[in-house]
Amino acid sequence: MATDGRAAPVSGPNSYRMGPDERGYFGLFGGRFVAETLMPLILDLEQAYAAARSDPEFQAELSSLNTHYAGRPSPLYFAERLTEHLQQASASAGKRGGAKVYFKRDELNHTGSHKINNCIGQILLARRMRKTRIIAETGAGQHGVAVATVCARYGLPCEIFMGATDVERQKPNVFRMKLLGAKVNAVTAGAGTLKDAMNEALRDWVTNVRDTYYIIGTAAGPHPYPAMVRDFQSVIGKEVRDQMMEAEGRLPDTLVACIGGGSNAIGLFHPFLDDKAVKIHGVEAGGHGLDVPNGHCASMTGGKPGVLHGNRTYLLQDDDGQILEGHSISAGLDYPGVGPEHSWLKDTGRVTYVAVTDKEALEAFQLCTRLEGIIPALEPSHALAHVCKLAPTLPQNDLLVMNMCGRGDKDIFSVAEHLGMKM
Amino acid sequence: MTVETRIDRRFAALKRDGRAALVTFVTAGDPDYETCARLLAGLPAAGADVIELGMPFSDPMADGPTIQASSQRALAAGQTMRKTLALVAGFRKQDRDTPIVLMGYYNPIYVYPAEAFLDDAKAAGVDGLIVVDVPPEADDELCLPAAGRGLSFIRLATPTTDSRRLPAVLANSSGFVYYVSITGITGTATPDVEAVHAQVDRIRRATTLPVAVGFGVRTPEQAEAIARGADGVVVGSALVEAIRRTLGPDGSATGQTVPAVLELVKSLGSGLRTAPGRPNMAG
Numbered sequence: 001m002a003t004d005g006r007a008a009p010v011s012g013p014n015s016y017r018m019g020p021d022e023r024g025y026f027g028l029f030g031g032r033f034v035a036e037t038l039m040p041l042i043l044d045l046e047q048a049y050a051a052a053r054s055d056p057e058f059q060a061e062l063s064s065l066n067t068h069y070a071g072r073p074s075p076l077y078f079a080e081r082l083t084e085h086l087q088q089a090s091a092s093a094g095k096r097g098g099a100k101v102y103f104k105r106d107e108l109n110h111t112g113s114h115k116i117n118n119c120i121g122q123i124l125l126a127r128r129m130r131k132t133r134i135i136a137e138t139g140a141g142q143h144g145v146a147v148a149t150v151c152a153r154y155g156l157p158c159e160i161f162m163g164a165t166d167v168e169r170q171k172p173n174v175f176r177m178k179l180l181g182a183k184v185n186a187v188t189a190g191a192g193t194l195k196d197a198m199n200e201a202l203r204d205w206v207t208n209v210r211d212t213y214y215i216i217g218t219a220a221g222p223h224p225y226p227a228m229v230r231d232f233q234s235v236i237g238k239e240v241r242d243q244m245m246e247a248e249g250r251l252p253d254t255l256v257a258c259i260g261g262g263s264n265a266i267g268l269f270h271p272f273l274d275d276k277a278v279k280i281h282g283v284e285a286g287g288h289g290l291d292v293p294n295g296h297c298a299s300m301t302g303g304k305p306g307v308l309h310g311n312r313t314y315l316l317q318d319d320d321g322q323i324l325e326g327h328s329i330s331a332g333l334d335y336p337g338v339g340p341e342h343s344w345l346k347d348t349g350r351v352t353y354v355a356v357t358d359k360e361a362l363e364a365f366q367l368c369t370r371l372e373g374i375i376p377a378l379e380p381s382h383a384l385a386h387v388c389k390l391a392p393t394l395p396q397n398d399l400l401v402m403n404m405c406g407r408g409d410k411d412i413f414s415v416a417e418h419l420g421m422k423m
Numbered sequence: 424m425t426v427e428t429r430i431d432r433r434f435a436a437l438k439r440d441g442r443a444a445l446v447t448f449v450t451a452g453d454p455d456y457e458t459c460a461r462l463l464a465g466l467p468a469a470g471a472d473v474i475e476l477g478m479p480f481s482d483p484m485a486d487g488p489t490i491q492a493s494s495q496r497a498l499a500a501g502q503t504m505r506k507t508l509a510l511v512a513g514f515r516k517q518d519r520d521t522p523i524v525l526m527g528y529y530n531p532i533y534v535y536p537a538e539a540f541l542d543d544a545k546a547a548g549v550d551g552l553i554v555v556d557v558p559p560e561a562d563d564e565l566c567l568p569a570a571g572r573g574l575s576f577i578r579l580a581t582p583t584t585d586s587r588r589l590p591a592v593l594a595n596s597s598g599f600v601y602y603v604s605i606t607g608i609t610g611t612a613t614p615d616v617e618a619v620h621a622q623v624d625r626i627r628r629a630t631t632l633p634v635a636v637g638f639g640v641r642t643p644e645q646a647e648a649i650a651r652g653a654d655g656v657v658v659g660s661a662l663v664e665a666i667r668r669t670l671g672p673d674g675s676a677t678g679q680t681v682p683a684v685l686e687l688v689k690s691l692g693s694g695l696r697t698a699p700g701r702p703n704m705a706g
Contacts, residue, residue: 023560033529033556035485037581037606040588189491195482202484207607209583307529307556308482320503321531322481 016273016350019341024223027347029340032222034310037206046224048129053231058124065120066235069153072117074236075105076243076401081371083391090392099254099391099398102247104240104268106405107377113406114236114264115146115217121232122215123150131213134158137201139166139194139260140332140379141173142406143217148182158182161201164192166331169414191325194260194335198309218261219339222310226339233267240401241271248399256281256390257403258383259353260297260333262342264405270341273350282342283386285328286355297326298355299338300346313340329358329418330378332406360385362418365408377406378415429522429550430575430598433472434633434654443650445470445692446635448526448659449684450477450493451510452502453666458676459497462666462684463514467521469685470692473635474514475553475657478507478527485555487610489660492667496674504531504540508547515548524577524598526553529565537565541572551575551598559591566595579603580626589629599633599655600626607638610660614639620652643694650695658691 019026032042052058066072079101087098106114126134134156138144144160151158160177164186167174177184190196205214219229244252255272257265259282272278287296296302299314306315308323316324316336328334345351356364361378364385369375376384380403387402394400408415416423437444447466452459466474479497483490511523525544532540532554544552552574557565559578566576575598583606584592593600602623604614614636623634636649637657646656665687669679 032558032560034558035555035581036558036579036592037485037583037603039558039560040583040585043588190481199482199484203487203608206485207611209606304534307533309484310556312533315530317530317534319534321534322498323530 013348016345016348017270019344020223020227026341026344028305029312029343030223030226031312032310033307033312034222035206037209041209042222044129049125049224049228052125052128058128061124062121066117070110070116070120071108072235073239073243074108076240076247077103077105078247079103079372082368085371086388086391087396093392095392096396097392097394098396099394099400100396101387101391102244102252102399102401103374103404104236104401106236106264106403107374107380107407111142111146111149112409113142113146113377114233114267114403115143116149117235117267118217118229118232118263119143119146119150119215121228122213123154123156126156126213126215127154129213131211132156133208133212134215135161135201135204135212136215136217137161137194137197138217139163139197139334140330140377141166141170141177141410142332142377144182144184145173145176145180147215147217148177148180151182152180159204160184161187161197161204163194163197164188166193166197170331170410171413172410193325193331195323195325202309218263219266219341220261220309220311220313220337226311226341229263230266230270230341233263234270236264236267236403237269237271240268244399244401250399251275251278252399252401253277254279254281254390254394254398254400256283256383256387256400258283258333258379258405259338259342260285260335260379261337262339264403266339266341268401268403269351280351281386281390282351282353283383284353284355285330285333285382286357287327287329289357290355294324295327296355297328297333297335299336300343300353301355303336305343308337311340313337313343314346329361329414330382332377332379333382354386356382356385362415364388365415374404375408375412376404377408378411380405428573428575428598429520430473430524433520433522434599437472443653443695444472444633444635444655445646445688445695446473446475446637446655446657447471447662447688448475448477448657449662449666450479450490450497451507452479452497452500453493453663454496454670454674454676454680455500456502456506456510458680460510460513461681463510464517465681465685466688467518469688471521471688473655474521474523475526475659476507476511476523478504478525478531480528480531483528485608487608487660489610489663489667493663504535508543508549511549512547522550523548524551524553525549527555529554529557532565538568541569541574545572545574549574551577553577553579553601555579559594562595570595570597577601582606582622586625589626593630596630596632599635600630601657602626602634602636602653603638604636605639609638612639613645614649616648619649623653643690646691647694647697656695662687
């Protein structure tokens with residue numbers, strides 16, 4: 001274990017799927033950097049999760065809810081017209097590229113995104129721990145809606161912390177949370193986005209630590225959250241393995257997913273990390289462009305390691321270690337950090353991380369809507385924009401899976417505004 | 424630590440006097456560098472026995488609205504970690520006895536980077552560190568390197584630090600133990616004095632270090648009541664609030680700012696001087 005945080009990148013471990021270590025580290029990244037008030041609870045949570053994970057009864061309950069409540073497995077869909085479009089794009093550049101593009105349809109889950117996978121797991125855990133009150137942070141509101149949903153399902157009171165800016169740009173989700181019985185607290189500190197919501201959720205947790213369970217929405221935060229959220233989301237990648245074997249008789253060649261905190265991405269990637277032939281791409285929010293100071297949310301491609309919200313990871317920060325707000329058109333990617341396992345996968349070189357701008361994401365959003373009849377959320381629109389660049393460079397028999405991790409209904413108001421259209 | 428530090432000397436002297444320490448918190452660079460420097464210079468004479476100086480951070484997760492705002496004011500006025508250390512060095516030229524403890528969050532230290540920060544802090548005349556988000560589980564990162572340089576590493580013990588966990592919290596602690604009197608963030612709830620005293624007694628049975636109590640102590644009366652069963656009382660949000668109240672319409676310091684804070688420190692200090700302290704006899 002490096003002690004000064006400046007160790008050289010780890011290279012070539014025997015397995016990429018063994019982390020974290022017993023202290024919660026993925027190489028340099030991760031850990032448990034929280035206030036003392038929370039430490040006893042974090043340690044309890046670690047024990048409770050370890051017990052639940054190896055308990056067949058817990059796994060059976062989780063699996064049953066995934067099937068009958070969330071609607072899993074989600075389909076693996078061959079995006080035929082997009083595939084043709086990208087082949088033509090390659091042909092018009094005088095090449096013969098264009099991968100066979102599949103969408104993992106996690107936008108079809110109950111509540112409209114992959115977030116429900118994690119929330120079902122954590123609400124079951126909260127019940128096992130006999131916690132009587134649930135809190136959560138949310139950016140785009142997809143996690144907030146998923147939390148409010150499982151809280152309604154189990155009759156637990158629920159408070160959601162959401163940046164005031166996000167409350168404004170994600171109104172439909174705010175209303176859904178309220179309908180589901182959640183209290184939505186608009187956080188005005190900072191720029192009023194996901195980072196500020198997470199600060200406020202942590203403050204609430206410190207204050208109400210004895211009865212409250214905090215459902216963190218992404219694969220970040222203090223150990224054991226990054227590993228636990230990854231485990232609950234890994235259902236995505238496990239299904240893709242089986243579904244692709246059934247559809248094509250072999251594993252995919254290329255995986256692509258968008259990254260804010262990175263939970264949908266790690267869920268898709270993790271079951272494939274040791275399949276060295278599978279190329280993996282994570283797509284960060286490039287906002288106005290990586291060359292625009294504080295104008296993007298690409299923590300890995302445009303930030304450096306630091307410590308925030310309980311873990312060491314790549315962060316957007318200035319030279320003094322003050323955290324930047326960043327910017328993205330997508331509220332769900334508008335976060336200055338990233339899950340620690342991604343930071344480690346970046347430094348080991350196992351996963352390639354790139355950034356896509358607001359403008360490119362908006363174009364991909366429209367393309368997908370017209371070609372496939374699927375309105376994607378702005379978050380996976382980033383992944384899609386990268387697919388549009390990547391696929392024409394790949395051979396036509398390359399099997400590419402993109403995680404369609406959320407649907408775009410929530411985004412239509414802000415997209416209309418960006419496109420200058422009247423609703 | 425075998426080497427006696429300014430913190431050790433100060434608590435030993437107060438124990439001889441039979442009273443508790445007044446530990447005052449302000450944020451470095453709040454509302455601006457110059458005003459903060461004058462404030463620091465005036466604190467010892469006003470009655471501060473130990474000075475806690477906040478290292479401003481953009482995301483102070485353990486702090487309530489009052490101290491969050493002070494961090495924002497300081498950062499907006501251009502405060503950086505290097506300027507915070509310069510404030511301490513400036514103070515140290517005038518005062519060789521009053522301990523200064525830097526309090527804050529890990530990230531600005533981590534990117535400084537940590538080893539260089541510890542060297543520079545020691546050279547500036549810093550005596551101890553409280554880093555809210557570095558638990559004992561990560562002692563090898565900061566606590567042990569700090570102790571190796573003679574900087575005290577002061578830990579927070581909280582109402583959730585049960586007897587199972589307390590030994591881990593105390594293991595590499597030095598200087599004093601900071602008992603957080605509430606489960607919560609700074610400056611919000613009011614602690615229950617009897618419950619606090621019971622917890623202080625519990626900690627005292629496990630350590631010879633002095634125990635100071637903070638988070639939620641606002642008035643001279645509260646400070647006096649807490650001091651009756653502790654080795655020190657930390658007052659932060661109330662002082663920071665006094666700074667805010669005296670700012671001009673444009674948010675900058677006025678002629679009232681420094682005197683108002685020092686006046687409050689005086690009244691807090693006089694309460695402690697009349698209260699018979701109950702120092703840690705184990706120590």
